[in-house]
Amino acid sequence: MDRAAVAATDGQIGAVNDESWVAVDLSDDLSADADDGVAIEDRAVFRTEKIKGVLLHPYRVLIFVRLIAFTLFVIWRISHRNPDAMWLWVTSIAGEFWFGFSWLLDQLPKLNPINRVPDLAVLRQRFDRADGTSRLPGLDIFVTTADPFKEPILSTANSVLSILAADYPVERNTCYLSDDSGMLLTYEAMAEAAKFATVWVPFCRKHGIEPRGPESYFELKSHPYMGRSQEDFVNDRRRVRKEYDEFKARINGLEHDIKQRSDAHNAARGLKDGEPRATWMADGTQWEGTWVEPSENHRKGDHAGIVQVLVNHPSHSRQFGPPASADNPLDFSMVDVRLPMLVYVSREKRPGFNHEKKAGAMNALTRCSAVLTNSPFILNLDCDHYINNSQALRAGICFMLGRDSDTVAFVDSIPRASHPSPFAAAAAVVADEATISEAVAVTTAAYEKKTGWGSNIGWVYGTVTEDVVTGYRMHIKGWRSRYCSIYPHAFIGTAPINLTERLYQVLRWSTGSLEIFFSRNNPLLGSTFLHPLQRVAYINITTYPFTAIFLIFYTTVPALSFVTGHFIVQRPTTMFYVYLAIVLGTLLILAVLEVKWAGVTVFEWFRNGQFWMTASCSAYLAAVCQVVVKVVFRRDISFKLTSKQPAGDEKKDPYADLYVVRWTWLMVTPIIIILVNIIGSAVAFAKVLDGEWTHWLKVAGGVFFNFWVLFHLYPFAKGLLGRHGKTPVVVLVWWAFTFVITAVLYINIPHIHGPGGKHGAHGGRHSSHHHAGNSLHFTVWP
Ligand SMILES: O=c1ccn([C@@H]2O[C@H](COP(=O)(O)OP(=O)(O)O[C@H]3O[C@H](CO)[C@@H](O)[C@H](O)[C@H]3O)[C@@H](O)[C@H]2O)c(=O)[nH]1
Ligand SMILES: [Mn+2]
Secondary structure, eight states, rough: HHHHHHHHHHOOOSEEEEGGGGEESTTTTSSSSSSGGSSSGGEEEEEEEEHHHHHHHHHHHHHHHHHHHHHHHHHHHHSSOOTTHHHHHHHHHHHHHHHHHHHHHHGGSSSSSSEEEEEEHHHHHHHHHHSSSSOOEEEEEEEEETTTTTTHHHHHHHHHHHHHHHSSOOEEEEEEEETOOBBBHHHHHHHHHHHHHHHHHHHHHTOOSSSSSSSHOOOOOOOOOOOOHHHHHHHHHOOOOOHHHHHHHHHHHHHHHHHHHHHHHHHHHHOOTSSSOOOOTTSSSSSSSSSSBBBEEETEEEEOOOOEEEOOOOSSOOOOOOOOBBBBBBOOOTTTOOOOOOEEEEEOOOOTTTOOOOHHHHHHHHHHHHHOOOSEEEEEEEEEOOEEEETHHHHHHEEEEETTTTHHHHHHHHHHHHHOOOSSSOOOOOOOOOHOOOOOOOTTTTTTTTSSSSTBSSSOOOOOOHHHHHHHHHHTTOOOOOOEEEEEOSEEOOOOOSSHHHHHHHHHHHHHHHHHHHHHTTSSSSOOSSSSHHHHHHHHHHGGGGHHHHHOOOOHHHHHHHHOOSSSSOOOOHHHHHHHHHHHHHHHHHHHHHHHHHHHOHHHHHHHHHHHHHHHHIHHHHHHHHHHHHHHHHOOOOOOOOOOOOSOOOOOOOTTTGGGOOOOOGGHHHHHHEEEHHHHHHHHHHHHHHTTTOOOHHHHHHHHHHHHHHHHHHHHHHHHEEEEEEEEHHHHHHHHHHHHHHHHHHOOOOOGGOTTTHHHHHHHHHHHHHHHHHHHHHHHHO
């Protein structure tokens, strides 16, 4: 490893937002990095930071104030019945209880925010040796992919490249790619990535490149220079960029190449009609996985297991590259050119066996890696995640070692004790056939039958959010987590920006959460190893979708009150308004404080609120329905892969997908809510115009709330209108259209006046009520 590069990147690791945090054990007036003055020998491998007192104390006081105000508010509500509409009164109070309860679930675990900051200089001093070797523990990194088309292979390749190029001792770091599609396309893309890595990785090391995923690196507008010679860097970068473009072209051509090659082989064999047409590897053998033209034993969900070592385990001593020459202009003579081991794994799949989605893939990888490298630590990335900070692996490992370098001996002993892995030995071992067939044997479809895998061992089955439940199982067994957020961000992943896809993703997450709630892994039942606040956090994460039921009530019923004339609150008093104001005001200030130390903007927080509203009344509701059906009728929930954006196409607008509308039933409820609120405000307007209600100022209060709901659903409406929605005018025109039509109809068609209409005195009273009734909502939003 190039020392200059290390030093340059090293200085960058820090907390995300340094001004709000202070080291624990230090008073507020000392800066967070005060222990830079302490000698390296005396420093811990990471330090703990808390929020500065000036922010934290008011934060906690506000939480307390809000709790009291909320309690008084609910007491007020219970003691002021609404005899006109008792059902409204009862259901709304139930809703307020729920909102209050879920606010507490969300708030309590945040009472004492803690961040950890790894000290990489200490880690290096204790674990790295002068000759370039290291005593750091082994680390097996798993990347999962399930479909080379839905999950673009270029993105998967980038993920793998970012891992191979990360700063970690190469002989102790292995990357496993799990391919649930079993397709040659994925395999060959990985083989290409391994080839390109021989240029990319030494280039990263030589010049201290950040980030080390090539796509995200070359996307950067400027390329700040970290290493030694500027001119050398510019030349090398141009050269590597060219290599990367060629690599991309090869990846894009793979599908065609495989097809052509296979056609040639099949033609040479003179296949008769109806005979299966095999897919052929470059070495002239038949691919054992899924074929391009699927046939028996060679289709998705029905194929053999495959384990292929793409990059073998490296030697244990540094290997410098060649100097620049005529056909190789890159000078790697001062750079270690070894690569970490890279293994392609496609577990066996057979009809009749539940392959248990990602959790099943992770368990197969766990066993397969145990046979090959058996590192004591595992890291998992999805195919669309990448390492964004080359120090991320070292940063993470800091928390696995404690303050005490003696633990290394212990950590080293784990692989030796648990499995006689060939690579745990000091010398480099080439994966021999016996070992490989052993690795294949542990990934067979039948392997887990009548075992504890998926329930007590490994990743847990039975939910579409296996990550949540697996973390939970670890915590109830006594494992502890540590929160660490560094800058530049350690990892970056992608999420769909298309409304439909995003709603589906949130549907899956909320469904998975509820599945856990209705299972033996309900956090109310967890062992006492769970910290009480951790239990609260798990209750929150497994119950939040229930909010949908109350939210839909609160975003429709008040608007309908304009039509029916029945309101949630009958006669608000001054105290009612006072409580309400405190409950609302504190919520806002709490958010502003959180936003400050979290390093996001108030705008982002608000956007998040808008999406929360949209998702709650669509995906969360659907999740509740799905899981009720599952629990009652024992029907399994299907898993839909989250669609990924195509990577690496510069000509394409990255936001093109944003306004592509694909209809889904999930959109029905938000649409109804939008309509109800427009109609509600239009009717209120009409009643005022009509002279039915005279207290127009008070009506305005109610209408304001309708607008507030609409404002939250505005991005949804824009998304729904597709490309046209790019101009906000279109949304406004639709809104005005609906509003005017409703108001005109209301005024001109006498029979839609409800029984409560045309009572001057009553009308006045009612109008004052909605204001209150409608305002309730925002009271209680968590
Ligand atoms: O049968 C399957 C299905 C999925 N996957 C992989 O699982 C990962 C996550 O799937 P995706 O559809 O992308 O879900 P996301 O919602 O984007 O993923 C988030 O949510 C999942 C839980 O639902 C977690 O497993 C992921 O780590 C987390 O990033 C991807 O790498 C897939 O290739 C498989 O390997 N096999
Ligand atoms: Mn994803």
